Amino acid sequence: MNYCFINGRIVSDAQASVGVHDVGFLRGYGVSDPLRTYNGKPFMLDEHIERLAFSGTMLGLKLPYPRAKIKRIVGALLAKNNPPVGGQEASIRMILTGGESKDGMGYDKRHPGFFILVSSLHALPESAYTKGLKLITREYQRELPEAKTLNYVEALLARDACKKAGALEPLYVSRGKVLEAATSNFFIVKNGALITPKQNILHGITRRAAIDCARELGMRAVERDIAVRELKTADEAFITATSKEIAPVVRINGMKIGNGRVGKTTHALMGAFRNFTAAW
Structure with missing residues (x-):
């Protein structure tokens, strides 16, 4: 039996419920x-709580608990759910919404909805890392892209097209620039340098x-715009991404990236990242 945290209480998933008047449910208003x-310990929990707080501020929402208490709640949930179903590593999702609404639009900022879900991690198959993945481009830029909102309409709309093309997910492009994948960040490698x-x-x-792993390996990492035409070269x-780690992309649409195989730079980064997480 899995357990989650719902607005102040730890309950079983079977007992968990969200009010039908929560604006996260009614309007998708939340983050x-x-x-x-890794090894049963939440990976970079402080950084994830900070990003949740930042995303919340972009919607005018504040965390209802101090960060230290949120960390204690996560620890309690992991202990309650230990080991996750199948003995795998755990996936944790923190959710912050506007809370209950009387008219479907207004909400009380003093009483946001706050949930933490725990389940078994669903990682990519090992073949994704040895053979590489395919993406398909889709013209789209997320609203409030710096915030991790609850709006995944475009990603869900693209599921059929991805399945038909044999692609993992869409790669969003806008006005001739590559942005990000539906649930991942995107990098290219040119002349040994990372560009994102x-x-x-x-x-x-x-x-x-x-990026930190790359720089520790002596690689150059550049954060700048990537033109769609650069994918060809x-x-x-x-x-x-959290659940994907560093995963190679060998094809975009009908085009091979490089020689169509997992490259040595990507392979070195995957190894460095796994060494980093193994010691977590």
Whole structure:
């Protein structure tokens, strides 16, 4: 049996409920932040709480508890759910909404909705890291891209097209620039240097860790706009995300990236990141 935290209480998933008048449910007005465990310990929890708080401020929402208490709640949930179903590592999702609304629009900022969910981690298959992934481009820029809002309409609309194309997820592009994937940050490698968009994206925790790993390996990492046309000349590409870690991309639409295989730079970064998380 899994347990979660719902507005001040730890309850089983079977007993959990969200009010039908919560503006997160009625209007999608809220933010979330997912993280995972390594060796049973939440990975970069402080950074994820800070990003949740930042996303919340962009919607005028504040965390209802001090950060230290949120960390204690996460620890209690992990202990209550230990071990996760199947003995795997855990996936944790923190959610902050506007809370209950009397008219479907207004809400009381003093009483936000706050939830923490825990489940078994659903990681990519190992073949994704050895053979690489495919993405398909989609013209779109997220609203409030720096915030991790609850709006995933475009990502869900793209599911059928991704399935038909054999792609993991869409790669959002806008006005000739590459932005981010639906649930991941995006990088290309050119002449041994990492390049990743800096503006109009969500600044991922794993994205930052990948940049730090690259610099520790002596690689150059540049944050700048990437023109869509640059995909044709990229030597390698990869995505980063909590559940995906660093995952190679070998094809975008019908085009091979580089030689269509996992590149040596991406391979080195995957190893460095896994060494980093193994010691967490």
